[in-house]
Amino acid sequence: MKRFAALILALSLSSVAQAADSFKICWSIYVGWMPWAYGAEQGIVNKWADKYGIDIEVVQINDYIESINQYTAGEFDACTMTNMDALTIPAAGGVDSTALVVGDFSNGNDGVVLKGKDKLADIKGQQVNLVELSVSHYLLARGLESVGLSEKDLTVVNTSDADMVAIYGTDDVTAVATWNPLLSEITSMPNSTKVFDSSMIPGEIIDLLVINTETLKANPKLxxxxxxxxxxxxxxxxxxxxAGVDAKTHMATASGTDLAGYEAQLASTEMFYTPAAALDLTNSEKLLATMEHVANFSFDHGLLGDGAPDAGFIGIEMPAGTFGDKGNIKFRFDPSYMTMAAEGKL
Incomplete structure (x- = not known):
């Protein structure tokens, strides 16, 4: 798979980060990441980059997993991704990464949709299209647990998020697991029912801006x-x-929907509009428990690498403590920059 090719490439890159004055970050379409598009186009990112005497290029990548692969391969300094994908792609690939911005958690923005059926248990025996080994896969597994099923009771079909809507429109596809805005578009199709979503596992799918740890250490101004x-x-x-309505309208248009559609997605997103709100989760014991849960799932699905002996193989450093091997920390939640924002020190 292309993700593993990127991981191999990442391992061959130099691990020495140096101070620089030009950086690139990437993002993909999702309700919680549209603010980066708005900030780039409205000059807000440039304003802050100028304040610190640097240049920041903000780049959209249409395929979510590909965006993380490119970050992992060193083509970008930072990238939007979920907590699970940060662990299982860059961190598992040996790229020490830091959650710089804890932006929100999915509270209904990720879901499982069935065609012609109205309850999750009906998924048994079906083929399910999803981005394999992503949070959609995680969500599906958590949902199956809730109805006494497992992945052995169905067939997972790996599908790019860029193709999800078109594929669901065909007669052969009857079940998908995906995220907004794709989820809303698919759910609105005839004879379609959302049978499980992330509001049933609140706080487990967290949306982040992840940055290369060594790059951050060498360039705190970034x-x-x-x-x-x-x-x-x-x-x-x-x-x-x-100004607020105009901003959300801009984000809606950029994500292929209208203001009402975007606000509907925001309604199922627990956005952290202030650094204090983000810090409440980042500094909590709940985050420690969530990442342990995510690490266990990832290990069970072989996402921590062939050589991983257990779920704690990769150390995850958080304010409330470290889960896993403290000698192999590759994923970190650093509250210091959000704390500076909360204290008005940026």
Missing amino acids: GKALVGAWYEIMSVMSGSDK
């Missing part, structure tokens, strides 16, 4: 600029005034 830009964008879009 961390300050990105976090400063993010919370300026949050302050605009969270408002009910014209």
Whole structure:
């Protein structure tokens, strides 16, 4: 698979990061990541980059997993991704990565849809199209547990998120697991029912901006600029005034929907509009428990690498503690930059 090719490439890259003045970050379409598109196009990212004397290029990648692969391969300094994918792709590939911005958690934005059936148990025996080994896979497994089924009771069909809507429109495809805005579009199709979603496992699918740890250490100004830009964008879009409506309308259009559609997606997203809200989760014991749960799932599905002897093979450093091997920490939640934002020190 292309993801593993990227991991092999990442391992061959130099591990020495140096101070620089030009950086690239990538993002893919998702309700919680559209603010990066808005911030780039409205000059907010450039404003903060200029403040710290650097250049930041913000690039959209149409395929979500491909965006993470490119980050893992060193083509980008930072990338939007979920907590599970950060563990199982860059961290598992040996790329020490840091969650710089904890943006939100999915509270209904990821789901399982069936065609012609109205309950999750009906999925038994079906083929399910999803991005294999992604949070959609994780969501499906958690849902199956809730109805006494396992992945052995169905067939997973790996499908790019870029192709999901078109494939679901064919007669042969009767079950998918995906995320918004694809989820909303698919659910709105005739004879389609969302039978399980992330609101049933709140706080487990977390949306992040992940940055190369060594790059961040060598370039703290990059961390300050990105976090400063993010919370300026949050302050605009969270408002009910014209500026807030215009910002959300811009994000809606960029993601292929309208304002009503985008606000519907926001309604099923627990957005952290302030750094204080993000820090509540980042510093919590709940995050420690969630990442242990995610690591166990990842190990059970072979996502931590062939040589991983257990779920704790990769150390995950969090404010509340470290899960796994403290001698092999490859994934970190660093609250320091969000704390600076909360204290007005950026």
